[in-house]
Each structure stands twice: as structure tokens, then as C-alpha cells.
Amino acid sequence: LAKxxxxxxxxxxxxQEVNITCSHNNIATNDYITWYQQFPSQxxxxxxQGYKTKVTNEVASLFIPADRKSSTLxxxxxxxxxxxxYYCLVGDRGSTLGRLYFGRGTQLTVWx
Amino acid sequence: xxxxSQDPRHKITKRGQNVTFRxxxxxEHNRLYWYRQTLGQGPEFLTYFQNEAQLxxxxxxxxxxxxxxxxxSFSTLEIQRTEQGDSAMYLCAxxxxxxxxxxxxxxxxxxxx
Numbered sequence: 001l002a003k004x005x006x007x008x009x010x011x012x013x014x015x016q017e018v019n020i021t022c023s024h025n026n027i028a029t030n031d032y033i034t035w036y037q038q039f040p041s042q043x044x045x046x047x048x049q050g051y052k053t054k055v056t057n058e059v060a061s062l063f064i065p066a067d068r069k070s071s072t073l074x075x076x077x078x079x080x081x082x083x084x085x086y087y088c089l090v091g092d093r094g095s096t097l098g099r100l101y102f103g104r105g106t107q108l109t110v111w112x
Numbered sequence: 113x114x115x116x117s118q119d120p121r122h123k124i125t126k127r128g129q130n131v132t133f134r135x136x137x138x139x140e141h142n143r144l145y146w147y148r149q150t151l152g153q154g155p156e157f158l159t160y161f162q163n164e165a166q167l168x169x170x171x172x173x174x175x176x177x178x179x180x181x182x183x184x185s186f187s188t189l190e191i192q193r194t195e196q197g198d199s200a201m202y203l204c205a206x207x208x209x210x211x212x213x214x215x216x217x218x219x220x221x222x223x224x225x
Contacts, residue, residue: 034212043116043203043216044155087154091212099145099168100214102154 004088009107018075020106022088025069033064033071036087038105044087048073075108083110114138116217118204124223125194132190133220137206144187145214146179147203148172155203161187194224 005023012018024033032051036044048055050062050071061074075082085105117136125131137144142163147155158177160168163184173179176194181187191198201221205214 032212041201041219041221043205043219044214045216046213049210049212085154089212099157099160099170100147100155100212101157104152105154 004090004103006086006088006103006106008104009109011109011111012078013111014079015077018078018082018108018110020073020075020086020088020108021070022073023070024088024090027068027090028092030092031090032092033062033068034089034091034100035060035062035073036089036100036102038085038087044102047086078108078110080110080112082108084108116204116206116215118202118217118220120220121218122221122223124225126225127194127196129194130190130192131194131222132188133202133204133222135187135189135204135217137185137187137204138208138215139185141206141208141215142184143207144181145205145207146187146189147205149201149203149219150199158189158202191222194222196224198222199224 034049035047037047038044048060048062052064055062063072085107087102087105119134144161146158149155158170158173159179161181164181176192179189201219203219205216207214
């Protein structure tokens with residue numbers, strides 16, 4: 001499975017847009033990019049998934065360049081409640097071995 | 113609530129005791145996963161079920177750990193002869209038709225004294 005690299009921590013202020021970039025140089029052709037969010041004492045929560053270009057949902061946008069060696073999770077106008085750990089994962093969505101490999105994630109702290 | 117549930121939420125035990133955790137997945141999901149998470153780390157995969165079949169076990173799952181999913185519904189994770197190093201959050205997740213979109217439960221926090 002492709003290894004991912006993302007910043008350990010990021011800080012932002014309420015109302016700002018936050019972009020968290022993840023590197024995955026060894027991404028395979030069949031791999032999808034998935035982001036999860038985790039609050040303290042809770043299980044991770046699926047945010048968004050994409051294969052290429054741009055994906056947007058009600059929570060976030062995911063930007064994937066043509067070479068797919070990186071991806072950027074964009075959170076528009078963050079609030080204090082967006083303070084959490086964000087994990088970038090890369091894997092073959094079609095595999096029956098759907099175990100997810102989480103790294104240490106990015107701790108996002110939003111300040112008032 | 114139709115999400116993934118886990119019981120108990122917290123468990124404190126003494127070293128050497130056996131503990132068992134239960135996970136109830138989303139009812140229509142046939143894939144179920146167990147993960148372990150320690151402070152400051154992301155969840156680590158332990159084992160995976162497709163219906164009642166246990167298809168993969170991590171090297172992290174020593175012979176003191178056993179998991180079952182009878183009838184392909186709820187699952188149990190048992191740890192025998194607990195050690196202090198077993199202290200962690202144990203997370204269960206279920207997955208339906210969308211691969212890699214796993215729904216996690218709230219976890220069971222185990223503390224071994």
C-alpha cells in the first residue's frame with residue numbers, strides 16, 4: 001500500500017480556509033485517496049474520497065493533480081468544531097482486503 | 113441510532129485478566145474491522161471479517177487475541193491474560209458497498225493496571 005506523508009500539525013483561525021496537503025509518491029493506478037476526521041475519544045469519520053481532479057461535498061473539497069502524487073484537503077471557513085486530527089489514506093478501493101492504514105495524521109487546531 | 117455501536121465504552125482491568133469487547137455493525141454491512149489506537153497514533157488494523165469469515169489478521173494480533181463474528185452480525189474481540197501494553201482504544205468499523213468508506217464505532221478504551 002502506498003505510504004502517505006502529511007504535516008503533523010496545523011493552526012488556523014475561525015473563518016479561514018484550511019488546506020492540508022498529503023504526499024503519496026508511490027500511489028498505484030487503482031488506488032483512491034480517502035480522508036478521515038477524528039475528534040478526541042471518537043472513532044474516525046469518513047470525509048471525502050477521490051481518484052483524480054476535484055471532488056466536493058458538503059464538508060470539504062479534495063484536489064488531486066494529474067500525477068496523483070499528492071492531494072489537498074480543503075476545508076472552507078473553518079470553525080472551532082473543525083479542530084480534529086485529519087488522516088490521508090491511499091488504497092485500492094476494489095480490494096477485498098479493505099483494511100485502512102492510518103498514519104499519525106494532521107492535528108488541526110482552530111483558534112478563535 | 114443506526115450507526116456502529118461498541119460495548120463497553122470503558123474497561124479497566126488488572127493485568128492477567130481476560131476481557132471481551134462487543135461490536136454491533138451497521139446491519140446491512142457485511143465487512144467488519146477491528147483496529148487498535150494508542151495515544152498520538154492513528155488506528156492500527158487488527159483483523160477483518162467478511163460476513164462470518166475472518167479473512168485477515170495483523171501481526172499485531174498475538175495468540176492472546178481472538179475475534180469472532182458468529183452469524184455474520186455482531187463481533188467480539190477477546191484478549192486473554194491482559195498486559196499493560198494492551199492498554200489502548202479498540203475501534204470497530206463496518207463497511208458496506210463503498211470500499212474504504214468505513215463507519216467507525218465510538219471505541220472501547222481499555223486500561224490495564
